[in-house]
Amino acid sequence: MSHPLSRTTHPHLPSYPERVIQFGGGNFMxxxxxxxxxxxxxxxxxxGSAVVVQPTERGLGDLMTRQDCLYTVLLNGIFQNRTVNSQEIITTVSRVINPYTHYEDYLALAEDDGLEFITSNTTEAGIAYHAGDCRGDQPPASFPAKLTALLFRRFELRKKGFVIIPCELIDRNGxxxxxxxxxxxxxxxxxxAFVTWLREENTFCCSLVDRIVPGYPRGRDQELEHELGYTxxxxxxxxxxxxxxxxGPEWLSERLPLDQTGLNVIFTDDMTPYRERKVHLLNGPHTAxxxxxxxxxxxxxEEVMQDECFSRFVKEIMEKELAPMLNFPLEDVLAYASDIQERFRNPYIRHELRSIxxxxxxxxKARLLPILLRYQQEKGILPPLICLSFAALLLSYRGDRIPRQDLPEVNDVFDEAWSRPSSFVTTILRKESLWGADLTKIPGLIQTIEADIRQLDQSGSRAALQIMK
Structure with missing residues (x-):
């Protein structure tokens, strides 16, 4: 029987001083x-290594601690015309702090002069205001409020600021x-004085991330346990x-020399073109x-891309509705779209729709709604494939067919709206708290979404796609 991965079973693995505070220890990070x-x-x-701050009360902290914060990254796929199938034990997480149970340990991070960088991935919903957060909370609920408390402690100690690089997929995240x-x-x-210190002593960087991370290799774990020699x-x-x-600033690449490793890391003074192309052409089809x-x-x-009906949907939504709305030469965008479809077909990784x-x-809201709005404004009509996906999303949040994975307050909004099915679409599209705008003002959207939901509810998504063929 294999032993669990730990520094007991692997005593010669290196350790590094903490230089990064990392909010979130999920699969992607x-x-x-x-x-x-x-x-x-x-x-x-x-x-250097990262000390992970658990952004929610329940997380992977206990499990990571049991494994001495060691874990294995498996890279699988085709890259630069060669097959990659690598395994590497990662040693760059030093420890995990749960601020819900060890709040003073969390604030004590402000005392460490060796900590220079802060990074995060708390999902798109993580960089948001929470009205109930108060200064005395231990901890506050939202990620920005937690970070405010830490930065204020750092300020009170008269120490230098941080380079802060969030990874959440929202526009201008930093x-x-x-x-x-x-x-x-x-x-x-x-x-x-604290506000001045925030501006003058800290560097808030906007960033864009791209790597498909399916997560735990379900179905292969026993095979891998035998191959690796540990659980x-x-x-x-x-x-x-x-x-x-x-x-970020020019000096950043010297302090964080990622681009010197040969990795595909770009330091720039304007990330806007890169973001629009990636968020709408890779993340958009995923969400759709x-x-x-x-x-x-x-x-x-992979099942989506192997299915003729659904792979055609992915190809057409990218080429007909998403690509034409981007501020890039169409030929370049279509080539990028083709590359993404090849990545989606990667047979070596199991990327579950539930995890996405x-x-x-x-x-x-971040990935597809801006394109829907731009398409309607420029063409005077609604993009039919985005609308069908939107309708499927709203139908899925009825909660009777697909388990919902969202914030409780979001699910509560949908439960209330679905309690009156006849007015559901109007009610939910009007929720500015969800969409950032009243979507009932978009010409024809109510009628289109209502018709699409009826079609999906009665005949299913495959039949709905076949009708749109």
Whole structure:
């Protein structure tokens, strides 16, 4: 019987001083940020680790602690015309702090001069204002409020600030996080000197991340246990492809030399073009396929791409509705779209639609709603495939066919709206708290979504797609 992965079973693995505070220890961060830190360490460029702050009360902290914060990243796929099938034990997480049970340990991070960087991935819904957060909460509920408390402690200690690089997939993530921290600073009456310190002593970077990370290799765990010689409940699979675009000052690449490792990391003074192309052409189709695929009983992205009906949907939504709305030469965008479809077909990784469905409402708002609005404004008609996916998403949040994975307050809004089915569409489209605008003002959207929901409810998503053929 194999032993669990730990420093007892692997005593010769290196340890590194803490240089990064990382909010979130989920699959993506462990296969993206921590994996990249490891590549820098291997080349002698960084020599640092991350202390993970658990952003929610329940998380992976206990499990990570049992494994001494070690875990395996499995890279599987085709990259630069060669097959990649690698396994690597990652050693760049030092420890996990749960601020819900050890709040003073969390605030004590402010005392460490060696900590220079803060990064995060708390999902698209994580960088948001929470009206109930107060200065005395231990901890506050929202990520921005938690970070405000930590930064204020750092300020009180008269220490230098941080380089802050959020990874959440929202536009201008660094700027929005900075704005929310200043909002809490003013509400909590932390003083103008603190606000000045935030602006002058800290560097808030906007960033864009791209790597498909399916997560734990379900179905292969026993095979891998035999192959690796140990058990690892934190194993995470990822594709070899990676992109990290970081908008920041010129000196940043010297302090965080990711681009010197040969990784696909871009430091720039304007990440806007990169973001629009990636969010709308990679994340957009992911979000679009999920509710339609789940309603049809499909489980993975690969199953979607192997299904003629659904793969045609993915191809057409990318080429006919998404690509024409981007500010890139169409030929270049279509080539990028073709590459993405090849990544979706990666047979080496199991990317479950259920895992992509987490917080789907905020994902639709960030990834597909801007294209829907732009398409309607420019063409005077609604994009039919985006609308069908939108209808499937709203139908899935009825909760009777597909388990919802969203914030309780979002689910509550849908429960209330679905309690009156005849007015559901009007009620839900009017919720500015969900969409950032009253969508009932978009010409024809109510009628289109109502018709699509009826079609999906009566005939299913496959039949609805076949009708649109």
């Amino acid at each position: 462990r296969a993206f940020v921590n994996w990249q830190l490891q590549q820098m360490n291997r080349q002698g460029l960084f020599q 700027e929005k996080l900075h704005q929310l921290i200043e909002q809490y600073a003013r509400e909590w009456q932390l003083g103008e 690892d409940e934190l194993m995470v699979t990822a594709e070899p492809y990676l992109l990290w675009v970081i908008e 396929m999920v509710p339609l695929g789940l309603l049809a009983g499909l489980e993975t992205v 469905s987490l917080n789907s409402i905020s994902k639709f």
